[in-house]
Amino acid sequence: MPNVPGISSGSSPESPESPQTDRSIRNNDRKRLWIWIAFVFFLPGIIIFTFRVPLKLESPVLTVGITLPVKTFMALVAVLATWVVARIEKRPLEDYGIPPRQVFGWRFWEGSLWGFAMLSAILLVLNATGHFQIDSVALHGAAIVRYALAWGAVFFAVAINEEFTFRGYMVFSIAKRARFWRAALISSAISSISHLSWDCKLPPP
Numbered sequence: 001m002p003n004v005p006g007i008s009s010g011s012s013p014e015s016p017e018s019p020q021t022d023r024s025i026r027n028n029d030r031k032r033l034w035i036w037i038a039f040v041f042f043l044p045g046i047i048i049f050t051f052r053v054p055l056k057l058e059s060p061v062l063t064v065g066i067t068l069p070v071k072t073f074m075a076l077v078a079v080l081a082t083w084v085v086a087r088i089e090k091r092p093l094e095d096y097g098i099p100p101r102q103v104f105g106w107r108f109w110e111g112s113l114w115g116f117a118m119l120s121a122i123l124l125v126l127n128a129t130g131h132f133q134i135d136s137v138a139l140h141g142a143a144i145v146r147y148a149l150a151w152g153a154v155f156f157a158v159a160i161n162e163e164f165t166f167r168g169y170m171v172f173s174i175a176k177r178a179r180f181w182r183a184a185l186i187s188s189a190i191s192s193i194s195h196l197s198w199d200c201k202l203p204p205p
Contacts, residue, residue: 026177032085033173039081040165044074064150071157078164085169096168115159166191 048070086093093100102108126132139147166187174183 029173029176032088033170036081036085036169036173040078044077047073064154068150068154068157071154071161075157075161075164078161082164082169096172098164098168162191166194 082093082096082098086096123132170190171180171183171187174186178186
């Protein structure tokens with residue numbers, strides 16, 4: 001859960017701020033949030049839209065060759081934008097709920113387990129309602145390992161991108177004005193809306 005202190009960690013307490021100073025701080029926070037949104041949401045969209053034809057990004061079928069570079073690029077943009085904002089605000093990434101020293105710590109594996117369980121539950125519901133089924137096994141031997149590793153890399157990039165895009169700084173910035181749980185609901189709603197258009201088949205790489 002992101003820490004939302006009034007003063008960055010390690011700084012000394014200051015005297016109470018005047019309403020005008022507080023308003024100026026809020027305006028600066030809002031400007032930083034919009035600049036961050038422009039870089040994380042609009043910049044990748046413009047670049048991907050520009051190169052969609054030469055890179056064959058308009059295909060309705062997802063492949064590792066197409067998806068991995070795109071998701072890696074989006075993840076790098078989100079990470080870079082968040083890092084830049086952290087340097088401007090002179091805050092550690094821990095304040096945004098993204099502790100670099102715990103990248104593969106127990107919370108990572110706990111999250112992986114919960115993510116696997118939740119997606120499995122969704123597939124079970126889709127299977128029960130007739131919207132998803134496995135007719136046969138199309139992969140055998142080494143192809144199974146290759147397929148798993150390839151898409152594992154894709155979804156690792158997806159996870160990095162989505163955590164930095166829909167959690168992290170966005171939740172932190174909104175929570176300073178709307179409290180954490182309201183900010184979490186807002187970011188979850190934005191995340192849900194962004195996924196409404198996904199309707200693709202996943203072939204072997």
